[in-house]
Amino acid sequence: MPDSFIPTSAELLRILPEIILVLAATLIMVLAPLVKGREQNALGYVSLYGLVAALAAALSGYFDPGPAFHQLILVDGFATYFRVLVIFAGILTTLASYQYLRREDADSGEYYALLLFSVSGQSLMAASNDLIMIFIGLEISSLASYVMAGFLRNRAQAIEAALKYFLLGSFATAFLLYGVAWIYGITGSTYLLTIRSVFERGAQTPGILLAGAAAALIFVGFAFKVAAWPFQSWAPDVYQGAPVPVAAFLSAGPKAAAFAVFVRVFVTALGPIGGRWEPLFWLSALATMLIGNFAALVQTNIKRLLAYSSIAHAGYVLVAMTAHSEIGTAAVMFYMAAYVLMNVGAFAVVAHVCGRQERFVELEDFAGLGERQPVSAALLTVFLLSLIGVPLTAGFFGKFYIFRAALQADLVWLTVLGLLASAVAAYYYLRIIVIMYMHQPAESAAELPPLRGALGAAVWISAAGTLVLGIFPSLILNFAGNSALLAR
């Protein structure tokens, strides 16, 4: 047994965010049975403090980059970026959940513990440098989020959502694992850099003909997690059935982490055989954009509409991945940040408006929101404009960088079709704004409390982030650009 088996303190520091998250989650699990009923809501503070500490640890990890645990973990700019992003998504979800759980009489510590476990898995994914480690991170993240989707277990829809998510998710993970096995069979390694160096030998690599099939199998696993065509069908049902804050989380954290490993596996490890998987991504990106945007046109339920919109946004990100260049990677990074802010923000506003037992989630329930709740309506308008991609919002620069990256990679047709698809998207986002400001509220319209407290903080932070990134994109774009050069 070599002495190096024992991790050094520097190595332990590199997984400090995950350690903090797991410790905080375990602490909540211990405290949860001790605290009675509604007071469990206070455990949300533990969750919040844990996440903030993990955020600080993730940021400080950037100043001491390097591998850990026999190269299984690699802390670099890219890993730090996505770690901060998923932990930030966790913070926003915690803030958005607090009042929601109280309203549903579902105050519970386990909710926050599951959230923290899920975030720790995503954070691990962002930093992993080995296919097995990616798989472990993915499972930690998924298992917790399956439970979260069905957290309000008295609601039939939530059970349906959780069951669909679990069955389809575990099936997709099996594909991923099979793909990993194929890659191991071809290259003899699960370590991303070794896989890359084997594939760099090109046609001399034995079994290179199977590499495309292996890439396709891995693609299945990741495409499911990001809800890309042809594995998008679970997303609307799950987002609709899950509690609104959980839907916000599922559309942000797991997706950002899945895109992080998506990029790492395909750009780093499978980069040399890019020609083999590029057509697959091309087709999937186009179909995802078209299906997401056209299906969203006919939705009447806001959660379902946002689910289809999040499918469409996964399609835009896939456009940048099809380019598989450094600019493309930077565009993916920037877009995910913009997407997390605007999407969680939009869901948080829905969590505010939907009322007890989510009675008001139809589009018509938003009628007259501009008069009833000027602040909520204005903030939701910001998020929707950002989702459209209107200038001065984060969504505009996100789309701009993605399609610029696609053009530089000579993906002219994909760019043209993608821009047309995103023009379609403007219709259904604007329809919500029209309903909010121009339709008269129904007689039965809900009496809403003002938007404040933790939920208000989540919405305001998201809105501020959306606008700041829209006006000063260089704040994080430079960082993304510098970090996009992945380990080779």
Add this chain to the structure above:
Amino acid sequence: MPEGYLPIFIYLICAILFPIVLLGLAKLVRPSLPGQVKSEAYECGIQAASNARGRYTVRFYIIAILFVIFDVETIFLYPWAVRHQKLGWFGVAEVTVFLLILIVGYIWAYRKGALEWV
């Protein structure tokens, strides 16, 4: 192309054909007289009381899950026990962390009343 698989292939064909041919022949030859008595348990065994896919209390499920968790825990202790000499205090520390997480889960399940049989 791997060599020497032809006998195995022939063997596979034989193995597939053997039951098909035998059962097919038997089906052709034997008389078919189904009846109530023939479907019942023969001499030994008790009469079926209800459907085997009936519903039973969820507590069995919780106990079974808890059993699996702590069963798997023991399996994970074996590699450490075998390599205990070489791993030394580092191994002890690692196993302690592992067990602590599980014990927290155990306490949680206990406090939640998962182990009580009402």
